[in-house]
Amino acid sequence: MSTPHSQIAAAFLRRKAAWSPLEAGLWGLALAAAFLFPSQQLLLSEIAILALFALSLDLIVGYAGILSLGHAAFFGIGAYTAGLFSLHVSAEPLAGLAASAVVAGLLGLATSFLVLRGSDLTRLMTTFGVSMLLAEGANQAAWLTGGADGLSGILLGPIAGTFDFDLWGRTGYLYSLAVLFILLLVARRIVHSPFGLSLKAIKRNSRRAAMLGIAPNRRIVVIYTISALYAGMAGALLTQTTSFVSPDVLAFHRSADVLLVLVLGGVGYLYGGIIGAVIFTLLRAWLSVVTPQYWMFWIGLILVALVVIGRDRLDPARAIALVRSRLLGRPAAKPVPLSEDGR
Amino acid sequence: MLTILFDGIAYGMLLFVLACGLAVTLGLMNFVNLAHGAFAMAGGYVTVVMMNRYGLSFYWCLPAAFLAAALLGAALEVTLYRRLYAAPHLDQVLFSIGLVFMAVAGIDYFMGGQQQLISLPPELSGRFSLFGVGIGRYRLFIIILCALLTIALQLTLTRTRIGSQLRAAVDDGRVARGLGINVSRIFVLTFALGSGLAGLGGALGVELLGLDPNFPLKYLIYFMIVVTIGGTSSITGPFLAALLLGVADVAGKYYLPSLGAFIIYAVMIAFLILRPHGLFTREGGK
Numbered sequence: 001m002s003t004p005h006s007q008i009a010a011a012f013l014r015r016k017a018a019w020s021p022l023e024a025g026l027w028g029l030a031l032a033a034a035f036l037f038p039s040q041q042l043l044l045s046e047i048a049i050l051a052l053f054a055l056s057l058d059l060i061v062g063y064a065g066i067l068s069l070g071h072a073a074f075f076g077i078g079a080y081t082a083g084l085f086s087l088h089v090s091a092e093p094l095a096g097l098a099a100s101a102v103v104a105g106l107l108g109l110a111t112s113f114l115v116l117r118g119s120d121l122t123r124l125m126t127t128f129g130v131s132m133l134l135a136e137g138a139n140q141a142a143w144l145t146g147g148a149d150g151l152s153g154i155l156l157g158p159i160a161g162t163f164d165f166d167l168w169g170r171t172g173y174l175y176s177l178a179v180l181f182i183l184l185l186v187a188r189r190i191v192h193s194p195f196g197l198s199l200k201a202i203k204r205n206s207r208r209a210a211m212l213g214i215a216p217n218r219r220i221v222v223i224y225t226i227s228a229l230y231a232g233m234a235g236a237l238l239t240q241t242t243s244f245v246s247p248d249v250l251a252f253h254r255s256a257d258v259l260l261v262l263v264l265g266g267v268g269y270l271y272g273g274i275i276g277a278v279i280f281t282l283l284r285a286w287l288s289v290v291t292p293q294y295w296m297f298w299i300g301l302i303l304v305a306l307v308v309i310g311r312d313r314l315d316p317a318r319a320i321a322l323v324r325s326r327l328l329g330r331p332a333a334k335p336v337p338l339s340e341d342g343r
Numbered sequence: 344m345l346t347i348l349f350d351g352i353a354y355g356m357l358l359f360v361l362a363c364g365l366a367v368t369l370g371l372m373n374f375v376n377l378a379h380g381a382f383a384m385a386g387g388y389v390t391v392v393m394m395n396r397y398g399l400s401f402y403w404c405l406p407a408a409f410l411a412a413a414l415l416g417a418a419l420e421v422t423l424y425r426r427l428y429a430a431p432h433l434d435q436v437l438f439s440i441g442l443v444f445m446a447v448a449g450i451d452y453f454m455g456g457q458q459q460l461i462s463l464p465p466e467l468s469g470r471f472s473l474f475g476v477g478i479g480r481y482r483l484f485i486i487i488l489c490a491l492l493t494i495a496l497q498l499t500l501t502r503t504r505i506g507s508q509l510r511a512a513v514d515d516g517r518v519a520r521g522l523g524i525n526v527s528r529i530f531v532l533t534f535a536l537g538s539g540l541a542g543l544g545g546a547l548g549v550e551l552l553g554l555d556p557n558f559p560l561k562y563l564i565y566f567m568i569v570v571t572i573g574g575t576s577s578i579t580g581p582f583l584a585a586l587l588l589g590v591a592d593v594a595g596k597y598y599l600p601s602l603g604a605f606i607i608y609a610v611m612i613a614f615l616i617l618r619p620h621g622l623f624t625r626e627g628g629k
Contacts, residue, residue: 067433114616120432121375125571126615132564133608140601252560256440263437297448303441307434308423 009194017192026274027181034173041169042241047281048176049237054261054273055180055187056230061259062268063191064223065203066115069124069255070131071231073111076250077134078104078232082239083151084144091157097179097236104232105225112224116217128255135250150246154239165241172241179237180274183230187270190226199223260303345476347597348590353482355589356489357551359582361544361562362569363496364416364537366581369570371513372530374424375432377439379541379566380559381446386412386542387554388450391459401464405546412542417535424534425527443559451556459554485547492540497578509533565592568611572618 033044053075060066078100085096114126138145145151158164165171190196199219201209206216239245248254257280265276283302287295365379386408393399393407419442427435467481500506511519512526520526545554552562568588573581588607595606 061433067436069436114612118615121369121571122615124375124432124436125567126612128564128567129608129612129615133605133612136604136608140605256444259433259437259440263433267433294448294452296444297452300441300444300446300448303437303444304423307430307438307441308426 013192013194013197017188023271026271030177034170034177038168038170041173043281043285045169045173045176045237045241047277048173048180049234049241050258050261050281051274051277052176052180052183052237053231053234053258054265054277055184055270056227056234056273057258057262058267058270058273059187059191059223059227059230061262062270062272063196063199063203064220066220066224067120067124068115068127069259070127070129071227071258072250072252072254073127073131073134074104074108074228074231075235075238075254075258076131076138077107078235079239079245079249080138080145080151080235081232082236083154083245086154086156086240087151091155092161093156093159093175093240096156096240097233100232100236101229104235105229107232108225108228109221111228112221115224116220128252131250131252131255135247135252138247138250145245145247148247150244150248152244154243154245156240156243169241176237176241179233183233184270184274187230190223191270195219195222257299260299263306264302346478347594349476349478350482351590351593352586353479353485353589354551354593355586356486356493357544357548358565358569358589359585360489360492361541361548362566362585363493363578363581364534364539364541365566366570366573366578367509367533367537369567370574370581371509372428372533374428375435375439376424377436377563377567378442378446378559379537380561380563381443382412382416382538382541383545383548383562384446384450384554384556384558385415386545387549387558388454388459388545389542390546390549391454391461391554394461395459401461401467405543408546409539409543412545413535413539415542416538417531419538420531420534425530428530443563446559447556454556456556459549461549463550481550485551488547492543493578493582500578505529505532564607564611568607572611572614574618 030048034041037044053071056074057068057071060068081100081103082096085099086093089099090096111126111130114130115123118126139147141147156165159171159175163171163175191199198209198214201212201214202216202219210216235249238249261276261280262273263276264279265272265274284295284299287298291298361383362379364382365376368374368376368379389408389411390401390404393404394401423438427438430438463481467484470477470479472478500509508519508524509529511522512524512529516526545558548554552558565588569581569585572588573584591610592607595602599606
């Protein structure tokens with residue numbers, strides 16, 4: 001008597017979704033950092049925000065296989081929404097976060113139809129174009145956004161009426177970390193659901209996925225919107241922890257940086273963004289002390305080296321799998337190439 | 344009105360020379376090379392250094408800029424680009440962004456971050472009036488030079504042996520190799536030619552476009568528009584796209600300065616929605 005296929009599939013997904021001790025350890029460390037490094041809280045919140053931003057990009061690059069060169073558009077619009085919301089509507093951070101998520105999500109929904117057609121190149125161009133359009137808009141609409149000077153004088157009330165932002169940024173870090181944690185839980189739930197599995201099928205071969213009865217376009221629209229929502233919240237967190245928005249949130253280098261972050265950590269397993277954000281932020285902090293003006297050169301060198309040596313070989317996910325297999329004596333899973341376009 | 348059209352055409356011609364190398368690597372060879380502007384910048388800085396530091400004539404700088412950028416392109420093709428032709432697009436994007444970052448910071452280190460200026464030879468500066476249309480001498484020079492280059496390029500691609508070998512190598516590298524065509528040599532030559540033209544464009548553009556370390560990022564979008572809208576059928580597509588873009592940009596900046604770069608991006612997105620594969624598509628290409 002064989003088990004029905006649906007049960008096998010459910011068991012497969014549940015096994016994938018199980019928590020590993022490594023993950024719990026990571027979160028424990030992140031929480032401990034709030035108390036271990038009292039002078040580094042601003043850097044830590046920067047890491048948490050960048051991690052959330054990279055996580056949002058991972059949802060579309062790693063799971064749906066959509067290359068984006070303009071993900072900063074959603075980050076930026078979230079940042080501006082949070083700033084404007086606190087200036088004109090309410091100083092309550094959680095409401096501002098929700099407003100940013102809604103606005104960025106709507107923008108994501110509206111622009112998701114642009115990434116459905118064409119090749120990788122067309123997608124790169126349209127996402128890039130949308131982000132440049134927004135950057136130009138933020139620069140021109142000085143009456144709303146403060147133009148090149150940005151929005152300042154943002155004052156925030158206590159989070160949920162109880163936790164005040166302190167001078168050292170500990171509240172800011174714990175707040176960002178909490179948002180990151182909750183959103184990661186949601187993302188875990190999404191990618192380990194049948195929906196997430198169908199996204200992976202679309203990424204591997206969208207034509208075959210369509211033949212299996214998966215509608216690629218509808219699913220891409222959904223995940224693109226979710227990803228935009230996440231990025232918007234990351235932007236909102238940046239505004240709320242720094243009390244400032246500048247047109248820099250929409251700049252091209254931000255879209256490029258987040259790609260680098262994601263690739264540093266590894267694409268397609270959710271934690272890549274977090275690991276990459278830690279590496280990238282520490283690296284940048286160190287480089288900008290060593291060579292204040294030219295750290296961009298070294299970031300570029302790392303990118304080139306990363307690609308030439310081979311992303312797959314440096315992927316932390318594989319390193320973790322290898323270590324685990326050594327420790328537990330289980331055979332490591334066979335490495336799967338990161339992206340197959342069917343070309 | 345006609346002066347704007349004229350300026351726009353000159354601008355478009357310049358964009359075409361800058362971008363036609365990209366039309367080959369990106370359009371034909373399907374390599375997402377975001378670092379194309381870096382070669383143009385190299386050409387521009389060669390010109391600036393030769394003219395301002397060594398006092399050489401502008402006319403000597405143009406071939407020098409071409410050669411320097413072509414050599415740089417060939418060297419990078421052999422050492423780095425070649426490994427990535429078959430890589431996923433994400434790798435190509437990361438790699439070329441990395442190159443751009445390195446170029447921007449490197450130029451900043453050696454040359455400083457300020458805007459670079461050159462003084463053109465006296466016979467190229469100034470304007471004259473022809474049938475009531477104000478014509479800049481330098482722009483006329485650019486139009487003539489670029490038109491000659493375009494014709495030469497088109498003839499090379501369609502009429503010569505090298506041209507047909509290139510088209511064969513791009514369409515199906517394996518079969519071309521089987522027919523005895525040295526595909527990797529063809530690719531090096533093509534890449535060098537494209538980079539060299541970009542360098543020449545960069546040298547010509549110092550006066551028109553300006554030159555500072557952010558050049559590759561600032562004009563990246565223009566190059567990409569030319570290629571994506573122009574499509575990959577021949578060099579006619581990118582040529583028309585470049586002219587359109589040049590005229591639209593100059594006219595937009597003149598009539599609606601407050602909108603800034605809005606028009607360009609909006610037009611590009613609209614184009615890509617309507618014709619995701621460009622104005623002209625090509626049969627049989629991969």
